[in-house]
Amino acid sequence: MTLARTWSVGLAGVSGAMVEVEVDMSAGVPGVVLVGLPDAVVRQSVDRVRAAVVNTGASWPMRRITIGLSPASMPKQGSGFDLALAAAVLAAAGALPTDSVDGLVLLGELGLDGSVRAVRGVLPAVLAAARAGHGTVVVPAGNAEEAALVDGVDVLAARTLGDVVGHLSGRTRLAAHRRGPLPVPAPAPDLGDVVGQAAGRRAVEVAAAGGHHLFLTGPPGAGKTMLAERLPGLLPVLDERAALEVTAIHSVAGTLPPGAPLLSRPPFEAPHHTATMAALVGGGSGAIRPGALCRAHRGVLFLDEAPEFPRATLDTLRQPLERGQVTISRAAGSATFPCRAQLVLAANPCPCASAAGDAACTCSPLERRRYQSRLSGPLLDRIDLRVELPPVTRAAWMGAATAPEPTAAVAARVAAARAAAADRLGDTGLVLNSQVPGRLLRERWPVPRAALALAERALDRGLLSVRGLDRVLRVSWTLADLAGRTVPDGDDVAEALGMRLQRVAA
Secondary structure (H helix, E strand, O other): OEEEEEEEEEOOOOEEEEEEEEEEEEEOOOEEEEEEEEEEHHHHHHHHHHHHHHHOOOOOOEEEEEEEEOOOOOOOOOOOOOHHHHHHHHHOOOOOHHHHHOOOEOOOOOOOOOOEEEEOOOOHHHHHHHHHHOOOEEEEHHHHHHHHOOOEEEEEEOEHHHHHHHHHHOOOOOOOOOOOOOOOOOOOHHHHOOOOOHHHHHHHHHHHHHHHOOOOOOOOOOHHHHHHHHHHHOOOOOOOHHHHHHHHHHHHOOOOOOOOOOOOOOOOEOOOOOHHHHHHHEEEEOOOOOOHHHHHOOOEEEOOOOOHHHHHHHHHHHHHHHEEEEEEEOOEEEEEOOOOEEEOOOOEOOOOOOOHHHHOOOHHHHHHHHOOOOHHHHHHOOEEEEOOOOOOOHHHHHHHOOOOOHHHHHHHHHHHHHHHHHHOOOOOOOHHHOOHHHHHHHHHHHOOHHHHHHHHHHHHOOOOOHHHHHHHHHHHHHHHHHHHOOOOOHHHHHHHHHHOOOOOOO
16 A cells, blocks of 8 residues: 655635645556545546546556545635646656655646646635645745745746646656736826816825725716726825735636736726626635626725616625625535725616716606615715716816816825834834724724814704714814814815715716
8 A cells, every 4th residue: 555645725715725636546446536525627527537547657556546625624626636636646646755745745736648727816815825834835836936025935837747747756847937027017097097076186195105995976977986096096005014915815716817926916896787696796506706896805895886787786785894804604614704894886877877967867856866876875974085076167177277187196195195004003003094993993093072063063963973073083183184284173074074975966
């Protein structure tokens, strides 16, 4: 009886979990038994591995082969175990030294010709291997740049199974991959392209400075989409930890841009209004994948034509937006994804969506009310800023006296405001005003009572909920940070309240 062991990595959400691959060969009727909760893709890997081994020039052992994937209680999904299975089978058959694969981590899908193909989730897998103390990881050449983002691990890039066999047998060694320079990201759309819309530009700046959610309404052509697309450019570049976190999510989702192993800028996700609940939040019938909300982590989720989304789909955003993470449970297991994103909704004021505004609207009040009610009250209550954009006038479009402020100028103010907030919130572990719990906000940083007169009156009249009042206070602090004030004054509270209570004209 011959036994060989090696290692691979499974995925649970955006975290890697070490999987020990054991292969036992014994006398008996030739065949392969695969145990350890494999899914259909992993079960089919036996045929891929057999063909790859034979086409590489090695012999497939004609014995009874038992393959165990441990821990046996964790579901195994995906094709990333192929390379580890092939190496363990060859070692158990005596074609490779057993000590050459013991302790080694191998990731990759095998083609029938023995080629090693790229797989999803390599970054979180290598991070898990590093945390478990493994010093060497073999990955597909297409994933080498992504894997090399992890410090303290030797990354061996393999193009074929033959390369791996040659390395493990000592004939030809694979050199450790050296990460090349990261490509310069393409420039973000410039805010200077937006003509007029002073209220919209102000709202986008405030949203970027405090991390607040935003709701833009207005006729077609008013600039709702342009403003939303320029919001990520106002956000600061991701630090190393945040960039690795965002990159891991996109690696698992399979949405890493070609030639960009590390995402250093806040992501921007804009799903179509036909997106399903699973596409928006995450899930799927097989492996649990992150949805658009999770892929927008530390960036912006933009829902254009928001009333066209199914109401039930939109309402699934409520809890994740509050908690900053979403847990998706299935019969076979569950996965948790971070989703601390800024939500930007855009909507027309009515179904006819006349570019001329209310003057040319042909909708009845009932139709307008029914259209606007597609966005539920509990969801809108979580939106800090609500701005109605008027149609852009010919004078603003053709005869602007001064050029609109570019992204660089506004981003500098946003960075200064964020720095002021981070300094004030330093001992709490929070960095943005939108993250501060209401009770902590009222107890640690109370706004002068005189400045709250308008907000208290709105609360008494039922125009604000208690949660809405807390959100007004958060926006007030953001406005004060942008203005360089240490405490919000009455004007800050009034402006925050005006943005909060902005309604689509009925």
